[in-house]
Amino acid sequence: MLQVYLVRHGETLWNTERRLQGQSDSPLTANGEHQARQVAERARELGITHIIASDLGRTRRTAEIIADACGCDVREDPRLRELNMGVLEQRPLASLSDEEEGWRRALVDGTVDGRIPQGESMAEMSARMHAALNGCLELPEGSRPLLVSHGMALGVLIGTILGLAPSAERRLRLRNCSISRVDYQQSPWLAPGWVVETAGEVTHLDGPALDELQR
Numbered sequence: 001m002l003q004v005y006l007v008r009h010g011e012t013l014w015n016t017e018r019r020l021q022g023q024s025d026s027p028l029t030a031n032g033e034h035q036a037r038q039v040a041e042r043a044r045e046l047g048i049t050h051i052i053a054s055d056l057g058r059t060r061r062t063a064e065i066i067a068d069a070c071g072c073d074v075r076e077d078p079r080l081r082e083l084n085m086g087v088l089e090q091r092p093l094a095s096l097s098d099e100e101e102g103w104r105r106a107l108v109d110g111t112v113d114g115r116i117p118q119g120e121s122m123a124e125m126s127a128r129m130h131a132a133l134n135g136c137l138e139l140p141e142g143s144r145p146l147l148v149s150h151g152m153a154l155g156v157l158i159g160t161i162l163g164l165a166p167s168a169e170r171r172l173r174l175r176n177c178s179i180s181r182v183d184y185q186q187s188p189w190l191a192p193g194w195v196v197e198t199a200g201e202v203t204h205l206d207g208p209a210l211d212e213l214q215r
């Protein structure tokens with residue numbers, strides 16, 4: 001049975017400032033680097049063999065720290081990027097007008113094809129995240145991969161494995177450097193294919209970590 005670990009990157013400057021990152025980027029804070037070192041230690045204990053990361057700076061940096069601890073290389077996969085948030089990227093959440101906030105809410109309220117102008121829909125992100133996860137099935141037998149990605153991206157992946165709509169991802173709280181695990185199995189007892197073992201685990205962290213609402 002293939003076990004795939006899913007890690008959200010460490011805390012970033014814009015996470016602490018409540019600014020929308022999307023496919024724009026800001027660096028890890030000192031706390032984010034500390035979180036990455038803690039998740040790296042857990043990854044080493046878990047015997048991670050492959051690290052695959054979104055190609056954005058915050059995930060690459062987190063993955064580098066994990067890779068150092070595990071003694072493996074980082075493979076980049078742009079399919080693991082955060083949602084493209086179009087014209088709202090880099091904006092502080094508190095600065096959004098009612099119309100702009102409406103675009104953002106359309107992503108999570110089930111609006112069909114809801115998206116921020118020039119951005120991506122949740123369904124589009126879900127398709128690329130599933131394709132990246134399915135890529136792990138090509139790894140050699142006995143591999144134990146770890147993917148480093150983002151809050152909404154991983155929320156959509158886990159939620160849709162559970163059968164929720166892509167827009168339901170806000171029901172999952174995925175804090176910075178939390179670990180989730182999904183398994184690919186063929187047991188006739190459980191659903192065949194991907195099943196969720198854990199979501200958003202933070203027991204390896206020694207301090208509070210931010211969720212998507214920066215709480």
Ligand SMILES: O=C(O)[C@@H](CO)OP(=O)(O)O
Binds near residue numbers: 019022
């Ligand atoms: O892009 C962002 O601002 C947030 C959105 O929830 O995602 P992450 O910090 O996980 O990249």
